[in-house]
Amino acid sequence: MSCDETEEALVERAKEDPAAFGLLYQRYVKQIYNYVYYRTGNHHDAEDLTARTFYYALSNIGRYQSQGVPFSAWLYRIAHNQVANWHRDRSRRKMIALDELLSISQRKITPESLIEAKEERNDLLKAIRRLPPDRQQLLILKFTAGLSNTEIGQVMGRSEGAIKSLYHRTLLVLREELINRDEVGETG
Template identity: 25%
Template sequence: MTHALTDDVLSARAREPELFDLVYRSYASQVLGYLTARGVEDPEAVMQEVFLAVLPRLATVTGGLAGLRTFVFSVAHARIVDDHRRRRRAPVELPFEPDLDGREESSAEDEAMEQISPREVHNLLGVLPDDQREVLTLRLVAGLTVEQAAEVMGKSGGAVKQLQRRALIRLREQSAVKEYVMP
């Protein structure tokens, strides 16, 4: 199948199973990145939950592709909240067992890949307050517009812009402090 997900395809195929495949291929990597950046314990499993929740409601989505994108990330946001609440209620702590640790020395390639990993992005975002971290994750990782991020977060577009500006300033200040301390 060579169709691309467009407003016309969305409306013409609202009830066809192929539409789910197009939606999944169009948004899966962005949803996975969003879930990973927000610290979800098992982002792949939660991503599947997101799309399983989206599938039966595809025919009811309004607003074309922009509405669909907002809907998908609203569901993802709700799953993130569920994941964080679940972990707070029943934290899982496993003891480290050195005898079961089969890791070996990492290669230069592995070390380079670790430097650009989603974990690094997660750590960088970790210095931000929750609202600022959420805005940057929705805007930069998920690729949502200001209006879409505002709808997901239940805030105004102006509030999202202000949170994004403050977050970027804070990250810039953090970077300047590190450069000053580490020659």
């Protein structure tokens, strides 16, 4: 592969060449894994859905056509659909798996301020998971994947302006959540 091979060329090659698909996999596996992890809240399902995402991509890459939308956006859409199916299938099973993020660290002896910061993070993660799926998706794509509003719009099929507006509304909701949390903390 030449170093300056465009992604579009690499994707075209991946339709016939397994090694080229392997390069795309290596390029995006961590991003997709992070996205799925923060949508499901546990590593076990993150692995399962990441694998499903790439199996689906491999099976359907022959039908992929760029049309101005980057390959990563196509992958994120597949991952998003996998997560949506996962939530639908398990709607009766309530998993607060993000608790595991703190369960280990809280066992350690740490300064109170550090514990408070971790509690705030835990509460914020829970608040994020209570948001509608599109808002969760936006935050994860923005902060974990580091995508721009334009790129997020390509993934979510919305305009850049719509993404900005949704982002603003989402931050307002989270701010309210944090304020309420602080008020409960003070009165309690």
